[in-house]
Amino acid sequence: MSHILSMISSAFLPALLAIILIYGFVKKAPVYDLFIEGCREGLSSAANITPYIIAIFLAITLMTDSGALSALEKLVAPVFNILGLPQELLSFMIMRPVSGSGTLVLVEQLAENFGADSFVCRCASTMMGSSETLLYAIAVYFGVTSVKHLRHTVAVGIAGYIIGIWASFLLCKVM
Amino acid sequence: MNKIWAIMLAAGILSFGFSSLPGTAADGSVSFSDSLFTSCEEAVYFVIGLAGIMGLWSGFMNIAKGSGLIHSLSVKCRKIMSFLFPNIKDEDTLMLMLMGFMANIFGAGNSATVFSLQAMKKLDETNPRKEYASNEMCMFATVNMSMLQLVPVTVVDIRSRAGSAAPEDIILPSLIAGLLSTITSIAVCKICERRSAPP
Numbered sequence: 001m002s003h004i005l006s007m008i009s010s011a012f013l014p015a016l017l018a019i020i021l022i023y024g025f026v027k028k029a030p031v032y033d034l035f036i037e038g039c040r041e042g043l044s045s046a047a048n049i050t051p052y053i054i055a056i057f058l059a060i061t062l063m064t065d066s067g068a069l070s071a072l073e074k075l076v077a078p079v080f081n082i083l084g085l086p087q088e089l090l091s092f093m094i095m096r097p098v099s100g101s102g103t104l105v106l107v108e109q110l111a112e113n114f115g116a117d118s119f120v121c122r123c124a125s126t127m128m129g130s131s132e133t134l135l136y137a138i139a140v141y142f143g144v145t146s147v148k149h150l151r152h153t154v155a156v157g158i159a160g161y162i163i164g165i166w167a168s169f170l171l172c173k174v175m
Numbered sequence: 176m177n178k179i180w181a182i183m184l185a186a187g188i189l190s191f192g193f194s195s196l197p198g199t200a201a202d203g204s205v206s207f208s209d210s211l212f213t214s215c216e217e218a219v220y221f222v223i224g225l226a227g228i229m230g231l232w233s234g235f236m237n238i239a240k241g242s243g244l245i246h247s248l249s250v251k252c253r254k255i256m257s258f259l260f261p262n263i264k265d266e267d268t269l270m271l272m273l274m275g276f277m278a279n280i281f282g283a284g285n286s287a288t289v290f291s292l293q294a295m296k297k298l299d300e301t302n303p304r305k306e307y308a309s310n311e312m313c314m315f316a317t318v319n320m321s322m323l324q325l326v327p328v329t330v331v332d333i334r335s336r337a338g339s340a341a342p343e344d345i346i347l348p349s350l351i352a353g354l355l356s357t358i359t360s361i362a363v364c365k366i367c368e369r370r371s372a373p374p
Contacts, residue, residue: 005325005326005346006325006326006328008281008325009281009282009325009326009328012277012278012281012283013278013281013283013286016235017235019244020235020236020238020239020242020244021235021238023239023242023244024238024239024241024242024244027242027243027244029238029241029242029243030241031238031242034234034237034238034240034241034242035234035235035237035238036234037234037237038233038234038235038236038237038238038240039230039231039233039234039237040230041233041237042226042229042230042231042232042233042234042289042293043226043229043230043233045229045233045292045293045296046222046225046226046229046230047222047226049222049225049292050218050219050222053218053219053221053222054214054215054218054219055180056180056218057214057215057217057218057221058184058211058214058215058218059180059183059184059187060183060214061187061210061211061213061214061217062183062184062186062187062188062191062210062211062214063183063186063187065187065191065209065210066186066187066188066189066190066191066194066207066210067190067191067193067194068186068187068189068190071186071190072186104329104330104333107330107333108333108337111333111334111337111339112337115337115338116334116335116337116338116339116340116342117339117340117341121334121337121339122344122345125327125330125331125333125334125345125349126345126348126349126352127349127352128327128329128330128349129323129324129327129330129345129346129349129350129352129353130323130348130349130350130352130353130356131321131353131356132319132320132321132322134320135179137316137319137320138176138316138320139176140288140292141291141292141295141316141319142176142295142308142312142316144292144295144296144299145295145296145298145299145302145308145312146299146302146305146306147299147302147305147306147307147308147312148176148306148307149306149307149308150176150308150313151307151308151313151367151371152313152363152364152367152368152370152371153308153312153313153316153317154179155363155367156313156317156360156363156364156367157316157317157320157321157360159359159360159363160317160320160321160356160357160359160360160363161320161321161356163355163356163359164321164352164353164355164356164359165352167351167352167355167356168348168349168352171348171351171352172348175344175347175348
């Protein structure tokens with residue numbers, strides 16, 4: 001089953017490109033001119049998001065490099081104990097909403113220290129697959145808009161994240 | 176965002192201050208200026224990488240639009256999306272959002288970002304109160320962030336390299352967990368919409 005899933009996944013992009021191109025040909029659309037026109041627009045929006053990307057990368061790198069995240073870990077450790085979540089996953093769960101590459105490094109470390117099929121590593125991998133770099137995504141998504149007040153976005157994002165993490169933990173326990 | 180960003184920066188700078196005090200065990204071997212420089216450098220590299228793929232997909236979406244492909248799919252697309260976004264009629268916006276979701280599900284990382292960003296831009300253009308995120312923006316962003324991925328390729332890869340007996344075992348639980356997280360996001364978002372209406 002997983003083979004079928006990964007086949008679909010890897011076929012998605014080429015299939016999409018082919019469909020658009022063939023449809024354009026059939027309808028005799030000026031595909032090249034349309035591509036150039038759209039591409040120009042895309043490049044200008046890439047330039048527009050640069051300040052937001054620099055701002056969020058700066059904040060995230062300062063947090064991780066300075067050890068501020070590890071300080072946060074010590075603060076929330078008691079809460080983890082109450083919830084029954086394994087302490088080994090603490091830094092992983094705090095890192096996850098902030099940095100994608102940072103979490104991958106942590107998963108690698110967990111696999112090395114506890115074994116790839118250990119509960120801790122399975123748990124972390126499941127959490128990795130069912131969540132997203134929240135903070136970064138919010139900054140980038142709203143970076144292209146003129147919105148100043150995010151309203152409930154952050155709260156909903158965190159709620160979804162917590163449920164995803166929690167469900168991963170419980171599922172790994174039973175499966 | 177103003178508050179979050181300021182707090183993150185302040186926390187980072189303060190912790191750097193503390194860890195450089197004499198007598199404290201400095202766990203970070205990275206210096207402050209290194210950290211500043213690499214983060215800004217990485218950000219620009221990231222944008223440059225994204226710019227190419229952004230140009231590519233914007234170009235192809237423009238072909239799809241110009242050739243009438245989007246228009247011919249718009250009825251189906253509207254059906255799928257009307258549950259989450261009943262108020263959006265513009266077919267380009269709906270299509271971009273749908274593409275963003277699909278690219279996310281199929282794990283097309285940067286391409287997903289591109290579709291999502293273009294969709295957010297479209298949503299911004301029709302947002303009546305520019306200062307406040309519209310209901311649709313909040314919904315789109317949160318659903319997209321909780322979106323599940325069919326095959327979490329990188330993690331499966333890490334596991335198989337680390338010698339796992341069944342690296343793909345995590346796919347099913349992460350699908351279920353992702354689904355639960357998406358449902359939660361939609362539900363909480365619908366509830367919050369009414370409570371946090373912009374003044």
